[in-house]
Amino acid sequence: MDDSFNTTATSTRARTSSSVVVKTIRVIGWTSLIAGILILGFVAQQLFVTSWFADRNQAALEDQAQTYFTEASAGAEVVPYVPSQAGLQPETGSGTPVGADPSDGTEMEVRRTILVEPAPPVHQAFAIIRVPTIDKLKDGWTVVEGVTRSDLKNGAGHMPHTALPGQPGNAVISGHRTTYGAPFHDFDQLEPGDIIEVETAIGVHTYAVRETEIVRPTELWVTEPRDGAWLTLTTCDPKFSSRRRLVVFAELVDGPNAEAILGA
Numbered sequence: 001m002d003d004s005f006n007t008t009a010t011s012t013r014a015r016t017s018s019s020v021v022v023k024t025i026r027v028i029g030w031t032s033l034i035a036g037i038l039i040l041g042f043v044a045q046q047l048f049v050t051s052w053f054a055d056r057n058q059a060a061l062e063d064q065a066q067t068y069f070t071e072a073s074a075g076a077e078v079v080p081y082v083p084s085q086a087g088l089q090p091e092t093g094s095g096t097p098v099g100a101d102p103s104d105g106t107e108m109e110v111r112r113t114i115l116v117e118p119a120p121p122v123h124q125a126f127a128i129i130r131v132p133t134i135d136k137l138k139d140g141w142t143v144v145e146g147v148t149r150s151d152l153k154n155g156a157g158h159m160p161h162t163a164l165p166g167q168p169g170n171a172v173i174s175g176h177r178t179t180y181g182a183p184f185h186d187f188d189q190l191e192p193g194d195i196i197e198v199e200t201a202i203g204v205h206t207y208a209v210r211e212t213e214i215v216r217p218t219e220l221w222v223t224e225p226r227d228g229a230w231l232t233l234t235t236c237d238p239k240f241s242s243r244r245r246l247v248v249f250a251e252l253v254d255g256p257n258a259e260a261i262l263g264a
Contacts, residue, residue, distance in 0.1 A: 055181055057154050061142035065125040072126070072201035075118045080111045081168065081260070112260040117164065117201045120145040127165055129156060129173065130197040134186045141183040143173055143198070153180050162223060162232075165198035166205035166255050170226040173198075177235040177246075184235035187212075187246055196231060196250050206258075207231045207250035215245050222247050229261045 120126035127143035143165075147157035156175035163169030175184040194209040207230075214237055215222060222232055222245075229252035237246035252258055 058142055058181070061125045061144070061155055062128065062140070065128055065142050068120065068124060068126050069199075069201045072117050072120070076202050077116050078113050079116050080113050082111075112263075114168070114257040114260050115202045116167065119164065120158075122146045122160065123151060125155060126200065127158065128199045129183075130199070131190070131194070132197075133194050134189065136181075136183060136185060140199070141175070141181070147174050152176055156183055159223060163225070163229070165200055165231060166202065166229070166252070166257055168229050168257075168261055170224065170230045170232055171198075172223045172232045172234065174234045177237075178240050184233065184246075185239070187233065187235055187248055188237075190248055196233075196248075198231065203256040205231075205255035206253055208253045209248060209250045211249050213247045213249070215247055217242070217245055219245070222249075228252065229257065 122145050124145050125142045126145055128140040129137060129143055130140045131137040142155040143158050144151050144155045145158050145160060147159050151157040152174065156173050158164070159172040159174065162172040165171045165173075176182055177184050177187070190209050190212060192209050192211060196207045196209065198205045198207070213222075222234065231250040231252070233248040233250070235246050236242045237244045252261060
């Protein structure tokens with residue numbers, strides 16, 4: 001066989017192989033570039049676009065909350081209460097005051113009372129949370145009833161079936177840390193003694209931070225009832241991850257029901 005033919009065939013195969021390698025590298029390069037752009041777009045959407053919409057929605061939600069304050073305050077009731085193992089629970093209806101013995105005619109102890117507001121409808125903006133030491137929350141962030149994904153897109157979410165803020169028991173509120181306005185972004189900076197205020201239809205309830213904990217998402221004990229009146233705030237930990245939960249426990253120290261609940 002002619003050596004020139006062999007050389008030409010070898011050269012052709014080499015060029016073909018080189019062309020395939022170049023095309024493969026080009027495809028991989030463009031694919032990586034497009035994937036990178038899509039990932040950056042997704043990150044930007046999650047961090048900035050969702051927060052832009054959440055911040056924009058806050059004005060409307062605050063107006064909704066203020067309107068609700070007027071409506072709910074008209075339905076608030078003064079009710080007696082007695083301590084229980086699950087916190088100080090309201091006792092509705094009339095009855096004999098604590099320590100009373102109707103048969104002996106002795107002076108009876110006057111039963112303390114608390115002010116109770118109606119439970120808000122699901123998805124309703126019904127409260128405003130403020131934290132003076134955190135810039136994002138100095139002016140307040142709206143709290144809605146519910147902790148579904150759609151609820152947390154709009155504001156912080158109160159867990160239904162836990163106590164309302166300012167009431168005996170454990171009021172649990174959750175919020176985003178990096179998206180949808182990231183209202184709880186700086187909660188790792190809270191220290192014991194820091195003040196948290198929650199405004200509802202019956203007034204402003206002031207809490208003092210007692211402790212913070214990092215727990216697994218499955219540790220639901222943080223939502224259980226507690227003696228006294230507590231505010232439990234939950235968010236993701238670490239930032240940009242949902243692997244764990246940062247939990248802030250704060251105790252009621254002032255507000256419409258503080259004197260009765262604290263026994264002062």
